[in-house]
Amino acid sequence: MWTWFYKLASPPYVYGAAAALAPWFLGLAAITISYGLVAGLAFAPPDYQQGDAFRIIYVHAPSAWMSLFAYTSMAVAGAIALIWRIKMGHAVAAASAPIGASFTVLALFTGSLWGRPMWGTYWAWDPRLTSELILLFLYVGVMSLRSAFEDPARGDRAAALLAIVGLVNVPIIHYSVLWWNSLHQGATVAKLGKPSMPGSMLWPLLSMLLGFMLFYGAVLCMRLQGEVLNRERQAKWVREAIKS
Amino acid sequence: MNVGALEAFGLVVRRELCLSFRRPDQLLQPLVFFLIVTTLFPLGLSLQLSLLRDMAPGVLWVAALLSSLLSLDALFKSDADDGTLEQLALSGQGLTLIVVAKTFAHWLVTGAALVLVSPIVGTALGIPGSAFATMMLSLGLGTLTLSWLGAIGAGLTVGLRRGNVLLSLIVLPLAMPLLIFGAGATDRAISGVSATGALYFLAALCVFTCTLAPFAATVALRITLE
Amino acid sequence: MNATADGLSVEKVHVWRGDRHVLKGVSLNLGPRQLLHVSGPNGTGKTTLLRVVCGLLRPEQGLVSWLGTSIASVRTEYQATLAYASHEPALKADLTALENLRFAVGLKRRVTVDELRSCLERTGVAVCADLPARVLSAGQRRRVAMARVLAMNASLWLLDEPFTNLDGAGADLMSGLLQSHVEQGGAALVVAHHDLKIDVDMRRLDLGP
């Protein structure tokens, strides 16, 4: 079992697998995102309360989900790398961070644009958006810590530890923001996304979600190749990889 | 002849206290910073005592967090710079014990001191005396928790030249729950509502952080010591 | 290349610093009553090797063992038995020489003030005992650091450039202390860029390219 594990984590294998998988992920992401866009923008019926503004959910919800997903995978990859001293885990974590941060920015942007017609203001300190903002700060912290070290190996390990500490804190931050918001906001305001949705609204959303996941996978594979090369500059296999 | 863990803990705490009291200026700086920041807020706002009282918990807590953070940078840095941190790490006592003792001592000279001067600031901000007990208790729990979070951050940034800004950048997001519950508890105490809920949350956060953070801070120090 | 069960053994240790391959498969053995002199030009990883031997730096490849067991598994116990002197004296400027010793040595073993004073006397800095380290000269600080090594009663000494800043008498004193430590059954690993003149079982490891 362990030999399989280490083979999976060997740099040339990771580099090759990433190169092979990236176009597949990208193609599938293009299909699912196109379907989600067309079905969500043109065919899903408008929401009875929020009208057509609810269509923002088709980019907001997937990006908010991806921001958390990317952070979690970054922390888990970092933990694996830290515990078993597997360099490729750090490569995955380093590749994951900027993608996750960009999704967080997207979630914040779409969330506040949705808030303008619903609450009358771009920023109403909605608990979910506030947590999202703090998540962005966590991303920025991890990325700046990694780049602050001259020795990349130490930067990797420091960033991995911070990502794990951040991951433990994410639920605490979220629930404390919820508690804080319930103190300061009297009546419940309109929320983006409702528990029950008709299929014509739900299927495009799920398709967008899947599309964003696949897109994340594609970009992760592309970035991962760069991260692997940066970490393995002196290795023999790089020579062949570069020449081709 | 071996030195027990408790004895070693006491020795490191004594060492830290001794070092702090040799440098009274550094001991006072965070406190003065705390006082100055809380003075800035009323000057920047219009002098309406009712408005001031509404803002007081937030002002107090933001100032407390920032001033504790200010001194956290030096938690491991001065020892790392003169090489004594290596000696402590090699003392055969386990790095976690050293980290725990150092952080605790640091809290004694910054956090606990801040709690003691907080009634003065509270009075200036118009916080009624009836809320002082809750305010001081919440500040005590909050600064202790922050010291632990800060120990992780200080461990991670100890080898960096411009670690101070980075330390704030990585610790402040983690400290937001403290601000929420701490200011929440103080706020409720001012308006005469029971603050036990928020205090319980703060205590839970404190216990949780005190249990896990020493190990995280140890790993952080090991990473940067290498 | 067999691990000595009665001392320190380093086997094929590799350390990278970023792109730099600092230690390229270094091996060494050090038993009791032995002194190993590590030499080599600047930047050849002498200090890195010492930090690996201390257990402060975990090598990417290779094994460091003490009394036949890997130091990674018995790190704190192992570290309790060694005395390390880095190339900086590692003294707190605000504490007196005696306090510096008390707080550093006190973590390793129970020690009385008289013992510490006698150690300071042996290194010739008894007069500095109650002065803050900030007013001491570089040579005096080095001697205080040496007194700390003495006071730790450690069986393994790891010294990084112990002769820096010492005058002729100081260097002779240092050689004498090393000699008596080794003669009493101790082991010492000394990083120095010049030749050592100590009459013990001494070997040399040159880390040069």
Place this chain on the structure above:
Amino acid sequence: MSNGFWSMGGYAGYVWPCFLFACVVLAWNLWAARRYHAAARMRAARALLMAAGDAS
């Protein structure tokens, strides 16, 4: 349909910028990842060249 589709029931000013920005973010991700990989290749190639120079 076309008129109502583009006006988004009066919410066009909010909906379309969101989708536009989403496209920008996705495109940036692809572009930045490509550039990062290319830069890493360049650096690796330079390191190889330097190593070859040392060996000869």
